[in-house]
Amino acid sequence: MAPSADTASGRNIWLACLIALTALLVFGNLANDAVLDVRYGWDTRVNCAAVDAYARGLDPYFVKNLKGTKLSYPYLPVTLEAFRPFCAGGILVAHHKAIFPVLAVLCGLLLPGLGFPGARRTRPSARDVGLRVLCALGAFVGFEWVQASGNFAILSGVLTAIALRLLLSLPASGSSEDSGFPSRLAGAALLGLVMSFKLVFFPVLAALYFLPLPRGRKLTLIAMASFSFALPILISWLAYPDLFASWQLAMAGKIPDQHLVELFESNPSLLLLARDLMGHVGPIDSKPAIFATYAVAATALVLGPFALSVLRLIGKRPAHGGGSLPGRLDRWLMDHPRVAMRITVLAMFALYLSSPRLKEYAFFELALYAAILLVDLSATALAAALTVGLLMPSLISIVGTSLEDSFILLFSALMLFWVLLLDAGQAGRVPDTVQL
Numbered sequence: 001m002a003p004s005a006d007t008a009s010g011r012n013i014w015l016a017c018l019i020a021l022t023a024l025l026v027f028g029n030l031a032n033d034a035v036l037d038v039r040y041g042w043d044t045r046v047n048c049a050a051v052d053a054y055a056r057g058l059d060p061y062f063v064k065n066l067k068g069t070k071l072s073y074p075y076l077p078v079t080l081e082a083f084r085p086f087c088a089g090g091i092l093v094a095h096h097k098a099i100f101p102v103l104a105v106l107c108g109l110l111l112p113g114l115g116f117p118g119a120r121r122t123r124p125s126a127r128d129v130g131l132r133v134l135c136a137l138g139a140f141v142g143f144e145w146v147q148a149s150g151n152f153a154i155l156s157g158v159l160t161a162i163a164l165r166l167l168l169s170l171p172a173s174g175s176s177e178d179s180g181f182p183s184r185l186a187g188a189a190l191l192g193l194v195m196s197f198k199l200v201f202f203p204v205l206a207a208l209y210f211l212p213l214p215r216g217r218k219l220t221l222i223a224m225a226s227f228s229f230a231l232p233i234l235i236s237w238l239a240y241p242d243l244f245a246s247w248q249l250a251m252a253g254k255i256p257d258q259h260l261v262e263l264f265e266s267n268p269s270l271l272l273l274a275r276d277l278m279g280h281v282g283p284i285d286s287k288p289a290i291f292a293t294y295a296v297a298a299t300a301l302v303l304g305p306f307a308l309s310v311l312r313l314i315g316k317r318p319a320h321g322g323g324s325l326p327g328r329l330d331r332w333l334m335d336h337p338r339v340a341m342r343i344t345v346l347a348m349f350a351l352y353l354s355s356p357r358l359k360e361y362a363f364f365e366l367a368l369y370a371a372i373l374l375v376d377l378s379a380t381a382l383a384a385a386l387t388v389g390l391l392m393p394s395l396i397s398i399v400g401t402s403l404e405d406s407f408i409l410l411f412s413a414l415m416l417f418w419v420l421l422l423d424a425g426q427a428g429r430v431p432d433t434v435q436l
Contacts, residue, residue, distance in 0.1 A: 011162075025398060030101075049069055141397050164369075185224055275293075276291035
């Protein structure tokens with residue numbers, strides 16, 4: 001037993017050193033940004049200027065009505081009421097650099113822990129919580145962009161963390177699923193509400209189908225999330241008809257001489273990568289060709305491998321009784337609840353990553369999904385995930401390399417996704433005996 005113990009001890013020391021180095025680079029990068037002579041928080045100023053304009057009876061979707069900015073307000077009219085408490089007194093505008101790190105740490109603390117299949121430990125260790133917080137603060141330098149821009153992705157991040165905790169928390173031993181379903185229903189509603197902030201991420205709600213529940217309950221959760229997603233749109237349309245019309249004009253780019261929020265706006269997404277590739281081989285203005293290339297890239301790099309991985313897992317440990325593929329999938333997920341939870345989060349990560357509009361600050365929310373999966377990786381996979389998802393982007397940023405107009409963050413997220421996917425393929429390495 002001595003050589004094995006020595007090997008395990010050496011591996012733990014090596015991994016601890018890598019975690020410490022990653023944390024040093026992450027916090028060093030954030031500290032480096034804090035001392036730069038840059039006027040941060042432009043998105044916070046835009047959002048609060050829109051709230052102020054609305055309070056003064058002006059249309060906030062016309063940039064000329066927003067003081068101190070040339071950017072446009074992108075959110076639905078109902079959010080003007082929701083954001084009013086955050087903008088009251090100008091506290092958020094003046095102190096967002098101190099408030100946002102606290103909220104990011106809160107996200108890491110709120111995220112649920114899934115544990116290895118068959119794990120008996122119910123309480124998260126300090127190591128697990130620390131890794132989740134580190135991932136929230138440092139993965140893909142997403143929080144760096146949230147901090148710099150003052151984007152309200154930090155608020156949707158907190159709500160996402162709460163929603164995931166409600167959706168993914170395993171019930172205590174001996175409890176029935178009926179007692180936990182109302183909290184899952186609340187989590188689905190909250191997740192749908194979060195997706196309504198940035199409409200383009202709506203497909204993430206489809207990942208709820210991978211939860212280890214009977215099909216009827218899963219469809220109920222998806223329906224609740226979809227209703228919650230649509231509700232702010234309906235309220236904006238019915239209660240704020242004039243503002244809703246202005247929002248539609250702003251989103252369609254029909255308000256002249258002002259900043260336009262558009263799908264092809266500079267961002268490190270697979271859609272923009274497809275457009276750049278098309279520029280090298282054909283007409284860059286051919287939108288059908290661009291979208292076809294984007295669909296092929298998303299399928300080949302993310303969605304297709306994820307689907308094949310799930311099918312391979314089912315093939316390894318097939319459900320009893322045969323039947324259709326959806327039926328077999330449902331039974332397999334219910335037989336292996338902890339693995340199913342991990343697949344659900346990985347599906348959310350994949351669908352979010354495949355979004356056609358993935359701004360730099362959106363990588364913060366992507367990091368929250370990664371943080372749930374990160375802590376339970378095998379030692380080798382954890383080292384690879386820390387390297388490609390946290391250490392490498394922080395190092396690139398801290399040396400002064402510009403991440404704007406590049407696909408560095410996208411490549412980092414893709415590499416981490418593949419690490420998570422390969423580790424998910426080994427989900428059967430530990431017997432899963434936990435039952436919901």
